Amino acid sequence: MSERNLGEVILAVDNISLSFGIMKVLDNISFDIRRGEIRSIIGPNGAGKSSMLNVINGFYHPQQGSITFKGETRKQMAPHRAASHGIARTFQNIALFKGMSTLDNIMTGRNLKMKTNLFWQALHIGPARAEELENREAAEKVIDFLDIQAIRKKPVGKLPYGLQKRVELGRALAAEPDLLLLDEPMAGMNSEEKEDMCRFIIDVNSEFGTTIALIEHDMSVVMDLSDRVLVLDYGKQLADGEPDEVRANQTVIDAYLGVPHE
Amino acid sequence: MHQKEPETLDTFPRLLQSHVKLRPEQDSIRMKDLGIWQSWSWAEAAAEIRALACGLAQLGLKRGEKLAIIGDNRPRLYWGMTAAQALGAIPVPLYQDAIADEMAYVLDNADVKIALVQNQEQVDKMFELRERCPQLEHVIFDEPRGLRFYEQEFLHDYEKIRQAGVEFERNHPDFYEQEVAVGNGDDISIMLYTSGTTGHPKGVVLSNDNVIITARNGIVREELNSHEEVLAYLPMAWVGDNLFSYAQSFVAGFCVSCPEDATTVASDLREIGPTYYFAPPAIYERMLTQVMIRMEDAAKIKRDIFHYFMEHARKVGVKILNREAVSLKDSLLYKLGNILVYGPLKDVLGLRRTKLAYTAGEAIGPEIFDFYRSLGINIKQLYGQTECMVFICVQPDGEVFADTVGTPAIDVEIKIDDNGEIMYRSPGVFLSYYKNPESTASTKTDDGWVHTGDAGYFDDNNGHLKIIDRAKDVGKLNDGTLFAPKYIENKLKFFSFVKEAVLFGNERDFSTAFINIDFDAVGNWAERHNLAYSGYIDLAGQSEIYELIQDCVNKVNRDLSQDSRLGNSQIRRFLILHKELDADDGELTRTSKVRRSFVGDRYSILVDALYSELKECHIETEVTFEDGRTGKLAADVNIRNAEIYPVKTLSRDAA
Numbered sequence: 074m075s076e077r078n079l080g081e082v083i084l085a086v087d088n089i090s091l092s093f094g095i096m097k098v099l100d101n102i103s104f105d106i107r108r109g110e111i112r113s114i115i116g117p118n119g120a121g122k123s124s125m126l127n128v129i130n131g132f133y134h135p136q137q138g139s140i141t142f143k144g145e146t147r148k149q150m151a152p153h154r155a156a157s158h159g160i161a162r163t164f165q166n167i168a169l170f171k172g173m174s175t176l177d178n179i180m181t182g183r184n185l186k187m188k189t190n191l192f193w194q195a196l197h198i199g200p201a202r203a204e205e206l207e208n209r210e211a212a213e214k215v216i217d218f219l220d221i222q223a224i225r226k227k228p229v230g231k232l233p234y235g236l237q238k239r240v241e242l243g244r245a246l247a248a249e250p251d252l253l254l255l256d257e258p259m260a261g262m263n264s265e266e267k268e269d270m271c272r273f274i275i276d277v278n279s280e281f282g283t284t285i286a287l288i289e290h291d292m293s294v295v296m297d298l299s300d301r302v303l304v305l306d307y308g309k310q311l312a313d314g315e316p317d318e319v320r321a322n323q324t325v326i327d328a329y330l331g332v333p334h335e
Numbered sequence: 336m337h338q339k340e341p342e343t344l345d346t347f348p349r350l351l352q353s354h355v356k357l358r359p360e361q362d363s364i365r366m367k368d369l370g371i372w373q374s375w376s377w378a379e380a381a382a383e384i385r386a387l388a389c390g391l392a393q394l395g396l397k398r399g400e401k402l403a404i405i406g407d408n409r410p411r412l413y414w415g416m417t418a419a420q421a422l423g424a425i426p427v428p429l430y431q432d433a434i435a436d437e438m439a440y441v442l443d444n445a446d447v448k449i450a451l452v453q454n455q456e457q458v459d460k461m462f463e464l465r466e467r468c469p470q471l472e473h474v475i476f477d478e479p480r481g482l483r484f485y486e487q488e489f490l491h492d493y494e495k496i497r498q499a500g501v502e503f504e505r506n507h508p509d510f511y512e513q514e515v516a517v518g519n520g521d522d523i524s525i526m527l528y529t530s531g532t533t534g535h536p537k538g539v540v541l542s543n544d545n546v547i548i549t550a551r552n553g554i555v556r557e558e559l560n561s562h563e564e565v566l567a568y569l570p571m572a573w574v575g576d577n578l579f580s581y582a583q584s585f586v587a588g589f590c591v592s593c594p595e596d597a598t599t600v601a602s603d604l605r606e607i608g609p610t611y612y613f614a615p616p617a618i619y620e621r622m623l624t625q626v627m628i629r630m631e632d633a634a635k636i637k638r639d640i641f642h643y644f645m646e647h648a649r650k651v652g653v654k655i656l657n658r659e660a661v662s663l664k665d666s667l668l669y670k671l672g673n674i675l676v677y678g679p680l681k682d683v684l685g686l687r688r689t690k691l692a693y694t695a696g697e698a699i700g701p702e703i704f705d706f707y708r709s710l711g712i713n714i715k716q717l718y719g720q721t722e723c724m725v726f727i728c729v730q731p732d733g734e735v736f737a738d739t740v741g742t743p744a745i746d747v748e749i750k751i752d753d754n755g756e757i758m759y760r761s762p763g764v765f766l767s768y769y770k771n772p773e774s775t776a777s778t779k780t781d782d783g784w785v786h787t788g789d790a791g792y793f794d795d796n797n798g799h800l801k802i803i804d805r806a807k808d809v810g811k812l813n814d815g816t817l818f819a820p821k822y823i824e825n826k827l828k829f830f831s832f833v834k835e836a837v838l839f840g841n842e843r844d845f846s847t848a849f850i851n852i853d854f855d856a857v858g859n860w861a862e863r864h865n866l867a868y869s870g871y872i873d874l875a876g877q878s879e880i881y882e883l884i885q886d887c888v889n890k891v892n893r894d895l896s897q898d899s900r901l902g903n904s905q906i907r908r909f910l911i912l913h914k915e916l917d918a919d920d921g922e923l924t925r926t927s928k929v930r931r932s933f934v935g936d937r938y939s940i941l942v943d944a945l946y947s948e949l950k951e952c953h954i955e956t957e958v959t960f961e962d963g964r965t966g967k968l969a970a971d972v973n974i975r976n977a978e979i980y981p982v983k984t985l986s987r988d989a990a
Contacts, residue, residue, distance in 0.1 A: 213369035218480070223598035225370065276481055 079300065080108030082141075083252060083284055089128060089138035091121075091308075098124045099135065100308045106252065106286055111278055113287045113295045116305035117328065122288045123165060125305065126254050129286070130155040130162055143251070157185055161250035163241045165257045165288075171230030175240050178229055179215055182247030183208040215243045218280075219273060235266035239273070246277065253277070253285045259294060267294065274298060292329070296320060304328070345520035346543050348384075348421040350585040352515070355381045358561065358588055364410045367595035367603060375410060377588070383411075383497070385511050388418035390500030392510070394449060394473055394491070398423035398517070401445050401526070403471075405429045405438070405460075406453025408567040408593040411477045411493055413581060415451040420524065420543075421515050427526045427538070428572040430925045431457065432918075434963045439464035441528050442471055445538055445769060449473045451493075455481040458490065463963075520544040526769055527574050529721050530924040538769030539574075539721045549724040549763035550582035552745035556729065557691055561588035563611045564688070568593075568600045573926065574721040575695070579613050582724075604685030612692040616699035617927060619714070622684055623703055624831045628859050644672035645709075652677075652709025657733045677710045686712050693717050695725075696926065698802075698821075700829035701737035708735065716740050718800060722778065722785055723747075723763035728800045739799035749800065750784070756806045757787045808931070810841030816903035818846065820931065823904065826894060830887040831856045835916050835923075837934050838906070839942055845907040847945040849934065850884055851916055857883070872970050875911045881975055884911055889978040902982030908945050909977055910952075912938075913970035919959045941972060950974055 084106040091099040099121045106112045114122050127133040129140065131150030139146050142158060161182070169178050187204060216222055219239050224232060229240050238258060245253055258274070259267045271294060277283050289295050295302060296316040304311040304325050312322045319325055344350050354363065359378035366373055375383065396402060402419040404412050404426055416426040427445045429438055431453065438460055442450070448470060450461055454477065461474045475491045476482060482490070504511065524543040528536040553559075567580035580591045589611075594603040630641050651665045661669075681687040692707070692714040699716065707714045713732070718740035719725035727749065730741030743749050747761040760783045767775040779785050790809055791802040803809065803819055810818045820838035827836040827848065834853040840846035852875055860883065861868055868874040892905040916922040922934050935942055937956075944952035955969045 210369060213371075217369060220596070222370070222596045223602075226602075279483060280480065 079110045082106070083108045083143060084129065084286075085141040086125075086129070087139050087141070089125075089135045089140070091124060091128060091133055091135040091137075098308050099128065100310075102138075102305070102308075102310050104303050104310070104313055106284060108251075108284055109278070109282050110300040111274070111285045111287060111298050113289060113299040113302045114305060115289060115292065115295050115302060116311075117290070119307070120305040121308040122290075122305055123256055124308075126162065126256055126286070126288060130160050130254060156248070159248075159251035160254065161245040161248040161252075162254035163238075163245050163256060163258060165260060167234075167237050167241055169229045169237060169241055169244070172228055174226050175221060175224045175229055175232075175243070176212060176216070176226060178240055179212045179243045179247045180208065182215075182244035183211060185248060186211075211249070212247055215246050218246070218276070219243050235262050235269075238262070238266075238270065242270075242273065242277075246281075246283075249281075251284060253283050255285060255287045257288055257290070259289060259291060267291070271298060345547060346420060346515070346518040346522065347417050347524070347547075347582075347585050348515040348518065350547070351377070351381050351384065351417060354585075354588050361561070361588070362590040363584070363588075364413060365590060365592040365607075366410050367593070367599070367606075370595075372592070372606070374590070380410070380414065384414045384417045384421065385504065386497045386500040387411075387414055387493075388421040388500065388511055388514070389503045389507075390496035390498075391415075391418055391424070391449065392422055392514070393499055393503050394475075394496065396422055396424050396449055399523075400424050400449075401427050401447045403427050403429055403442055403445070403447040403450040403452075404571060405450060405457045406431050406477065406571070407597060408569075408571055408576070408580065409453060409477060410593060412451060412453065412571060413567075413591075416525070416581065417585075420518070421511065423514065423518055423522060425523050425526055427528070428570075428577070429528070430530070430570050430572045432570075432961070433925065434919065434959070434961075435460040435463040436963075439467045440535060441538070442468045444535075445526060445528075446470050449475065451475045452477070454478040458482060458485065462487075518543070520547070523766070525577060527577065527721050528572065530926050530928075537771055537774055540766045540769050541724055541763075542766055545763045545765060546577075546582050546724050547586060548746075549726055549761070550578055550586045552762075553578070553726055553729075554583055554587050556745050557611075559583070559587050559589070559611060559691070563587065563589035563690075564607055564609045565589060565591045565611050566594065566600075566604055566607050566609045567591045568597075568604075569613070569615075570925070574719075574725055575613055578725045579611070579693075601685070605683065606685075608685060608688040610688050610690045612686065612689050614692070614694060615696045615927070616694050616703065617697070619694060619699065619707060620703055620828075620831075623706055624853065624856050626680065626684070627831065628856065631859070631863070641676055644676040645706075647672055648677060648709035649705065652711060653705060656708055656711055656713060657735070673711070681710055681712065686710075689713070691715070693729075695719055695740075697928070698825045699737070700825070702829065704737045717744075718802065720785075720787060722765045723759065723761050724765075726763065727759050727761070727787070730799070734797065734799070736797065736799065739794055739797065739801045741799050743800075751792060752786075754806065755790045755792065757789050757791050757800070757802070758784045759787065760784050812840055812846070812904060813842065813844050814903060817901060818904050819901065822901070823848075823891065823895065823906070824929070826891045827887060830890075832860070832883055833887055835929060837916075837929055837931055839935060839945065840904060843946065846904045847942070848888070848906045848909040849938070849941070850888075850909055850911050852880065852884065852911060854915070871915065872913045872968070875913055876970065876973065878973075881911065881973060884909070885975055885977060892977055893980050896980035896982050905979050905982075906977050907979065908974055910941060910945065910972050910974045912941075913954070913972055914956060914958065914968055917958070919961060920957075944972075944974055 082105045087103050089099055089102045116122050128135050131152045139148055229237055259270050278285055299316055302316055302319045303313045306328045312319050312325050344353055354377040360376050362374040363377040363380040364375050402424055404415050406412050419426045429441055458476050473489050475493055475496055477493045479492055520543045522543050524541050524546045526538045526540055528538050569576045584591045592607045594600045630638055647668055651661045651669055654661050689712055695717045715730040715735055718728040726744035728740045729744050747759055749759045752758055764783055764785055788806055789802050790804055790806040794801050804821045812818050818840045823838050824836040827833045832853055835851035837849040866879055888906050888909050895905050896902050918925050940954055951971055951973050953971050955967055957965050958968050959965050
């Protein structure tokens with residue numbers, strides 16, 4: 074994949090440190106994500122992967138360091154600003170509206186695209202109606218893309234886990250993000266569901282050119298998908314580079330497989 | 336049809352032109368896309384077909400050459416058929432879920448030059464088999480998704496071919512009409528590969544006359560018109576789809592709707608509300624099972640109302656459908672039931688507007704058959720084959736019996752030969768098997784009679800044809816008892832818990848059976864009885880499930896014991912298979928028929944165990960996934976003995 078021409082840096086993270094009390098969760102982390110790439114963050118449990126994602130989309134505020142997104146540098150970002158600037162994410166524990174249908178859940182992803190005010194929307198006439206049609210079409214394209222037509226009108230709470238994950242991805246996609254953050258999209262899936270999800274991640278990246286930051290602890294998945302991989306362990310940055318480099322890195326091998334005796 | 340000179344409408348492109356004149360604005364085909372039904376009128380469809388035909392001609396498709404069509408039911412794929420026919424080329428639809436290996440055989444055997452396929456999944460298969468099919472020059476795809484970075488020269492986007500066709504037509508405005516003018520009724524219309532329970536599939540070559548005359552006869556007999564609604568959801572490679580969703584639509588001028596996706600067929604069916612419907616028995620069975628499962632989960636009052644009115648429907652519904660006299664009270668109660676239960680239920684099933692529903696292919700359970708008929712749905716059995724474009728026998732209205740297939744269709748002659756095999760002759764009888772003169776000669780006599788391979792006879796009471804089994808499958812136990820495996824398998828399959836059954840017994844001492852549980856029905860039963868299970872294998876092996884199935888087997892045995900001729904073929908021992916029989920593993924044909932001898936060979940360890948004293952048997956099976964990879968499945972399978980009932984003999988000294 075190295076011959077893929079990746080674009081400019083869309084997100085740069087510089088010397089980020091984050092602690093909760095005396096717990097140092099992230100220690101001086103620096104890396105960047107370039108437009109159009111699939112960037113993975115891996116590491117064992119408690120390595121700080123999800124914290125890193127939470128820092129990027131503004132949910133956590135780091136004590137130190139700065140984040141540059143699309144050329145704008147700031148010390149901290151609020152989640153709603155992250156969303157309106159084109160960052161969408163999925164969660165490790167599914168965070169959908171369980172009682173709502175798949176379609177409605179995906180429509181919520183279009184929320185920030187809606188420009189008309191409540192007054193027009195309540196009357197459902199004029200510009201609001203046109204906008205609704207436009208957004209419905211965008212949502213339907215996502216449904217078609219993810220092959221979930223059959224569950225369009227089912228409440229998501231009743232769907233199997235693997236499908237809920239897919240709906241969550243759909244909601245993030247509906248926002249047409251510049252940067253898509255996926256927090257362990259394959260956790261708890263069987264191998265067939267994992268394969269499907271991999272396919273969708275690759276397709277999202279190649280069809281829409283969406284930049285993807287992926288957290289995952291399944292090494293085989295990461296190595297096949299990613300352009301570059303960042304390895305964290307206990308909040309520290311162990312390695313950063315293309316999958317082959319990372320695979321050959323002795324510190325990474327030690328952290329994952331244990332240090333060989335003798 | 337009667338409007339003018341019907342005899343000149345002997346090819347599909349000509350039928351198309353007549354609809355453009357008669358009903359240009361009426362919908363010809365529909366597809367659900369992005370959640371909305373998109374439709375094309377006859378005039379629009381004709382323009383699409385014209386452009387595609389010109390595009391195909393430019394790509395080099397010539398008279399007599401073959402165009403493969405592979406994918407789910409899609410307007411563009413149907414148009415591909417007509418476009419090929421307009422050029423005098425021959426469409427060859429393939430089963431879309433076949434793996435590359437199976438496709439390679441057909442593509443090679445049929446000398447396919449261009450393949451029109453639905454999506455990336457099929458394109459990938461074409462790559463895989465390309466080396467084995469040197470004659471395959473071009474592949475055209477309908478849905479570009481995932482194919483953005485495929486740059487091979489032989490791969491073409493449908494849209495580009497269509498565009499090229501539009502431009503070509505600008506410079507050669509008479510080309511299409513000239514090509515259409517050359518065609519006639521004797522030309523080959525289509526080649527359909529029969530799935531074949533043994534050996535390689537055979538290409539059945541059918542002429543335009545075969546297809547169009549048979550389609551028209553079917554329309555005349557059932558009085559269908561241009562306002563029917565049909566859902567095209569069965570494989571395009573299957574003769575039935577070609578008849579119901581293509582040929583009859585072109586003859587009568589009615590609209591065909593393509594579902595959004597294979598998984599949405601049930602809801603699409605409900606939205607379209609077809610007036611004319613076909614489904615194999617398995618689908619009617621599945622719909623009934625779904626209804627029953629949902630009713631079991633419903634509130635008690637709803638359940639009671641449902642059962643009360645269904646009981647009433649069972650009593651008088653079939654009579655009312657057959658227009659027989661019933662008492663005023665019964666008639667009024669049925670009308671009330673129609674408001675409260677039957678109507679809403681038909682709505683849920685998507686069959687509220689259905690005037691005519693066919694079923695064929697396998698025997699249908701009498702309870703299932705009566706269930707639908709008692710609701711007022713005119714479901715009828717037909718008997719047909721690919722070799723004559725479906726129609727051999729059809730049940731006439733008002734003369735519908737669960738155990739017969741009706742009277743000969745229009746222009747069809749039937750005779751039973753000395754061995755009890757059914758033979759027929761009709762205008763639909765195929766020209767030949769492609770490049771297979773031996774099979775053609777052994778199936779079709781010089782004066783046009785075709786061997787069906789089915790054993791049967793005309794019923795003395797009503798004159799309807801009755802089919803017992805495949806002629807070659809009817810065997811004997813060692814004690815001389817008649818062994819009709821399919822007859823018994825069907826009895827087992829009529830239970831909702833049994834999805835599939837495979838009987839053994841020919842030239843053996845007694846009958847034994849493999850059973851496949853119905854995962855939905857049994858799974859639901861397990862849930863309601865607080866039975867935990869981790870998956871199919873685990874559920875299939877549980878002793879409670881064995882009890883459940885044993886009950887079914889015992890009932891079948893008791894039923895058999897009432898029949899003096901078949902009584903000794905009661906099932907002595909049975910087992911529940913640890914995996915679902917699957918077409919990908921070669922255990923079923925693509926039309927979901929069990930390949931009994933193949934299954935017997937594949938699981939010979941289990942068959943041996945059935946004919947021993949063993950109570951358990953370990954087996955490892957290789958399974959093929961949809962993408963062609965293989966894996967291993969291991970399980971310990973239990974074997975049970977079933978109850979054997981004394982056979983009722985026709986004793987004259989009883990009284």
